[in-house]
Amino acid sequence: MRRAEIITAAILAIFSVLLMIKSAEVPIGWNSARGGPSAGTFPFWLSGGMLLSSIWIFVRGLRGVTPQSRSSEPYMDPLTLKLFALTAGSLFLMILAIHFVGMYVSIPLFFIFYMRFMGRHSWITTAIITISVPIFLFLFFEIALKITLPKGITEPLFYPLYALFY
């Protein structure tokens, strides 16, 4: 925990500096004749606020003031790390897959993975939910609410469906 606290504070400090540099691409001054702050004033100084507070956190971490910086527990135990990696990783792949095969393929695949392999539900439960999810998505979002969801290469498959419903 202690190491994580200090390293995180350092990373956040670096991130704040990058934000300050990025903010400074537009004027950051205070022009009292033209109404005070410019476009970059608030982002720049607020990023400055982030920098100062992350340095403060860093120092408190080194001096061992916060409970986290005195804790000797690991930041992530092996089981947590495994669950986190599996969940976040599969979610990442699901979102990535939307670009190629669309939501109607990637979301059911995610359900199969999560329910069958993470949750150890029976194939029947998995199948029922996996099949009903895309049907719900289509009827509720596309037909009732008229929100088109991304379909990637599966798009032509939906043309006849649209023809049927409209």
Next chain:
Amino acid sequence: MANIGRLGLGVGLGLAMASAASTNVAAQDWQPQKPVEFVIMAGAGGGADQLARLIQNIIQKNDFANVPFIPINKGGGSGAEGLRYLESKSGDCHTIMATLNSFFATPLRQADLGVDPRTFTPIAQLALDPFIIWVQADSDVETLDDWVAEVKEAGSDYVVGGTGTGQEDSLVFTMLRTRLDLPEFTYVPFDGGGDVAKNLIGGHINASVNNPAEQLGFYEAGMSKPIMAIASERLPAYPDTPSAADEGIEDLEYFQFRFVVGPPEMPAECQQFYIDTFRKVHESEEWKKYTQEQALDRVFMAGDELGQFIDKQYDVHAEMLTAMGEKVTKAD
């Protein structure tokens, strides 16, 4: 529950017809195969948004198209968001955009956007929305001369408001300033026309150049008064308000253009479909009634003619913005 039965059928048909669908269409006139994304280059609730939703409703109510047009607001960054989005849809037949004058001003002011509006596919212009100078009803100002005198006396203490910076309202005020030889008054940017109108009535600003539709409610209630229309002829809905020409100012005319474009390189048959659809909107009773009530000038201009118009307005806006002291970068 009947829907589910239909869906089962739909899926079956879908798989069977997937390949047939694409070949069938080329034979006849092109028609959209899925819902059309109707991008609105402005935030929800503003004048541009209201108009686009009205058009969408006219299309849907009268069955002018075989699929629904689905409005999506992409007004972020004075429309930069919408422009970039439409450009990324290059060649697409199912995305069109309802737009306004920031179509010219925004890419000119932001070179790093990398968008040249002249490459977009012109579809149709449907209306011209005039600008009027407004003041509060209990103000002493009655005529343009009074107004000029008041602005000159107050100088930078004279506060006017409009939508955004470097957009239509500030352009109109700059035109007025140069043509009428006014001192540097203070311009406050607001979120939208309604916001400007409210701040005028509440006495937080001294004057505005709202479109008639934005002030209509207050005008009817006798809370605001029009001073001059920024046009060379009087507006039919405001017969008592002098035009710029009446006040002896030649060639002072500026309109909010209400038009629709497609992404760059949209195929000609798709462009034609949308031109035909919007021609039907133009001729519909609802559109006639609405434009008359809201004092819009109902026009129609499509295809190549609109393309030339866009080219010309791009140059005009570049000149106007340069004259305002804005840094302008024209695409090659």
Next chain:
Amino acid sequence: MEILASLLDGFSVSLQPLALTMIVLGCAGGLVIGALPGLGSVNGVAILLPVTFLVPPNEAMMFLAAIYYGAMYGGSISSIMLGIPGASTAVATTFDGRPLAQKGQADKALVAAGIGSFVGGSVSIVLFTLFAPPLALFALKFGPAESFALMALAFATFVGLGGDDIPKTIFSICIGLVFSAVGLDHVSGMPRLIFFDMSGFYAGIGFLVLAIGIYGIGEILWTIETSKGKVEMSQATITASRIFENIKRLRHSTGVMMMGSVMGYFVGMLPAAGATPASLMAYGFAKSMSRDPDKFGKGEVTGVVAPETANNAASTGALLPMMTLGIPGSPTTAILLGGMIIWGLQPGPMLFIQERDFVWGLISSLYTANLVTAVLMISCIPLFVWVLKMPFTILAPIIFMLCVVGGFAPTNVMHDVWLMFLFGVGAYLLRKLDYPMAPAVLAIVLGPLAEKTFRQAMITSQGDWTTFFTRPLSAIFMACAVLLIVFPLVQNWQRKRRAEANAAAE
């Protein structure tokens, strides 16, 4: 009496079978749309606007207003059950609603939200009926300076919301405000913080993207860690008698409900403010007025009642400037306004005179819609509780799916889905180190409003910042804001001194 007669006339319009059907449909639809994370009354009203062309304008408007009402109630459902605020107006509801659900008392929180919303809605409709036109004129007094002062007051009310770690709370506020500045600067028109030149950033970072990321994805990751993927989300049991018991117990919160209703109504009717600041302010006040504020944030029923009362009252309040002045107080009312114009009804000061049937029909329909939604919501509580009892490994992917679709739906770009994912993972990693998240979420909601009104006021006054203290209304708000910040500090200091004195005495 004239008002009462007008209202009765209105009911004779709004209780017709067609009108009543539209109201019930609208309430139910709104409830469902509001309960889904990412979708709120804006989506519901915008999407269903064309549907209303099938019925006459009066009924159409009642339908849309009913959706608007239903979605306000619905927002609290996802806040309590999933911990994801469905809309910015429901953020404050998560503070205590979520802990209650985790303790297995979701029903208690849902009843509190339902009844609170009902009271807030009712009180505000009565206020609306009695004082609409004069109050509209008061709303006009709000220029940029007054609006900023109000934002300052909203910020002040949530000073106490952060964690115990001061630098981490400051960090959270600052990062929220910096993210809220992303996109085109409204005042100068310059692009700011466009990372990697991605066009998605021109639109700024939406509140929903951050909120769904933190509370949706971040929260699930957190639950997986604490439960090791085994436990059910909640083990509430539910019976009809328990619901009645819960309703009865709420009489202790009457004072808070009245405060929330009146405050919500007044803040809501001010253009540019709306229901979000109203709900936050109500929560802040309820906490500072409470006898033991330490219970807040850990599952205090009053902490659900206050914001829910206020946000419903505010949504009625927001209808006031729309109908009387033609100025929308929120994006949803902006679309309602557009609808009215399309139907040929010109909102503005003349509407009450020229379109009496329409106005009073609509006002009376609000009474009906409010009652219908409250009944629907409370009778569906057993269903919600049943959903929460699903095994976690089924519920988690469903919530992830709703997050992904909810992140995508408002803007139709995958850019926001990716941002949401990053915020979710980032929030989880920071939360492990006790960084408070609520301040960042609130900052991203209030930041743009505060910056814009501050700069507009400064331009108007030509750089003179005393404008915030010399204008009477603005000065009052500023004084309240200062008091709200100073009061807890003084209290804290006194408590510490007393503790020291006690220690010394021993």
